[in-house]
Amino acid sequence: MRIGQLAQLVGVETQTIRFYEQQGLLPPPDRQDNGYRVYTEKHGEGLAFIRRCRILGLSLAEIHELQSYQDDPHQPCTAVNALLDDHISHVRSQITALQALEKQLVSLRASCNDDRGVEACGVLAGISEGNMHQQ
Amino acid sequence: MRIGQLAQLVGVETQTIRFYEQQGLLPPPDRQDNGYRVYTEKHGEGLAFIRRCRILGLSLAEIHELQSYQDDPHQPCTAVNALLDDHISHVRSQITALQALEKQLVSLRASCNDDRGVEACGVLAGISEGNMHQQ
DNA sequence: TTAAAACTATAAAGCTACTATAAGGTCAAT
DNA sequence: ATTGACCTTATAGTAGCTTTATAGTTTTAA
Ligand SMILES: [Zn+2]
Ligand SMILES: [Zn+2]
Ligand SMILES: [Zn+2]
Ligand SMILES: [Zn+2]
Numbered sequence: 001m002r003i004g005q006l007a008q009l010v011g012v013e014t015q016t017i018r019f020y021e022q023q024g025l026l027p028p029p030d031r032q033d034n035g036y037r038v039y040t041e042k043h044g045e046g047l048a049f050i051r052r053c054r055i056l057g058l059s060l061a062e063i064h065e066l067q068s069y070q071d072d073p074h075q076p077c078t079a080v081n082a083l084l085d086d087h088i089s090h091v092r093s094q095i096t097a098l099q100a101l102e103k104q105l106v107s108l109r110a111s112c113n114d115d116r117g118v119e120a121c122g123v124l125a126g127i128s129e130g131n132m133h134q135q
Numbered sequence: 136m137r138i139g140q141l142a143q144l145v146g147v148e149t150q151t152i153r154f155y156e157q158q159g160l161l162p163p164p165d166r167q168d169n170g171y172r173v174y175t176e177k178h179g180e181g182l183a184f185i186r187r188c189r190i191l192g193l194s195l196a197e198i199h200e201l202q203s204y205q206d207d208p209h210q211p212c213t214a215v216n217a218l219l220d221d222h223i224s225h226v227r228s229q230i231t232a233l234q235a236l237e238k239q240l241v242s243l244r245a246s247c248n249d250d251r252g253v254e255a256c257g258v259l260a261g262i263s264e265g266n267m268h269q270q
Numbered sequence: 271t272t273a274a275a276a277c278t279a280t281a282a283a284g285c286t287a288c289t290a291t292a293a294g295g296t297c298a299a300t
Numbered sequence: 301a302t303t304g305a306c307c308t309t310a311t312a313g314t315a316g317c318t319t320t321a322t323a324g325t326t327t328t329a330a
Contacts, residue, residue, distance in 0.1 A: 004277065014278085019317060034325060036278060045263075052262050056243070057236055060316070066262075069253050077256035078249045084258050088240045095233045098226055101192050105223045108191070114213045118204050121212035123219050127187050127201075128180075139306065149307085154288065169296060171307055195287070 001039045010047045017047065023060060025050055025067070058087060136174045145182045152182065158195060160185055160202070193222060 007014045020026040026046055029037045053063045062083060069080050112122030142149045155161040161181055164172045188198045197218060204215050247257030 002278080013318080015319085016317065018279090023316090034278080035280095036325085048265060049263055052265055054316090056240060056262070066259065069256075070259065073252060073254040075253050076249070077247060077251050077253045077258070080253060080256050080258050081244065081247055081249055084240065084244050088237065088244060091233055091237050091240060095230060095237065098230045098233070102223065102226050102230065105191060105219065105226060109216065109219050109223060112212060112216055114211070114216055116212050117208065118210050118212045118215060119208040121204075121215050123215050124201065124205065124212070127191070128184055130183060130187055137307075148289075150290080151288065153309095158287090167307095169307080170309095171296085189287085 001044075003037050003039070006039045006044060006047065009044060010051060012047065012051065020047070020050060025060060025063060056087075057091060062087065136179075138172050138174065141174045141179060141182065144179060145186060147182065147186065155182070155185060160195060160198060191222075192226060197222065 003014045003017055007017055021028055026043065029039050029043060032038055050063055065083060066080065069075065108123055108126045111126050118124065138149045138152055142152055156163055161178065164174050164178060167173055185198055200218060201215065204210065243258055243261045246261050253259065
């Protein structure tokens with residue numbers, strides 16, 4: 001299986017596959033005589049794993065860490081679960097920050113309707129005056 | 136006023152000020168004979184405006200757009216308000232996506248307790264099996 | 271058969287919004 | 301005279317790819 005087929009199978013671009021290989025997330029495959037990469041099903045599974053992790057918002061570093069646990073299956077899975085717990089709290093704090101931001105933006109937006117000139121725009125005035133309530 | 140004083144006044148690093156100048160967000164100040172930048176109060180206001188926009192999550196491109204409106208004060212402010220509306224919807228869709236993600240992560244986490252080996256870890260199994268419900 | 275289309279390879283740059291480092295010039299005080 | 305604080309430019313690094321450039325290979329079609 002060549003790189004294009006693998007890419008289509010998993011739904012990634014070929015460059016992305018090369019990039020993961022370069023980053024050490026995907027093992028370097030064998031090469032044909034012409035230098036073309038040849039992939040096996042294992043590579044497909046590995047790549048799909050990476051993609052699912054990315055969809056879950058995990059960073060490449062976190063994925064790398066997960067892979068190191070996979071390579072050592074007799075360890076207790078405490079570290080895996082802890083990694084996920086950490087990531088969940090990342091996500092939660094992002095949500096909290098964005099919600100505070102949304103509130104601020106909505107109140108700023110409420111300070112203007114569309115029937116004004118830029119010089120009287122409540123939004124621009126609100127930003128310029130700097131009476132922003134820090135979270 | 137030199138760059139260090141301006142930086143301290145607004146609470147930014149000096150490199151950030153030079154960066155904004157390079158990006159066309161802050162007008163190039165006059166220079167002393169020795170090449171040092173000399174800033175006025177106007178620059179201070181401009182820089183503070185940029186920083187407040189950044190705190191509101193606006194991109195440098197969006198800030199640039201806002202500045203172009205400021206330079207043309209007789210236009211109606213429809214575009215300003217529209218920019219903010221767009222940004223609010225950016226933020227809202229990010230929140231929605233993150234909330235869906237959080238749900239997925241929490242349910243994945245619930246599939247494992249800490250008292251297993253990596254080979255039986257519900258989290259790793261959940262990712263590997265790929266039975267993830269796409270949002 | 272040959273020429274174009276499609277695929278592969280590497281290397282390097284671009285994206286965002288800075289931050290950090292290097293190597294050096296300027297200035298006040300000691 | 302030299303230390304230290306400040307300023308200058310240029311360059312590289314961050315994350316996770318995407319895009320571009322350049323070139324070699326394979327497949328398909330005329
Ligand atoms: Zn994380
Ligand atoms: Zn307005
Ligand atoms: Zn925006
Ligand atoms: Zn587990």
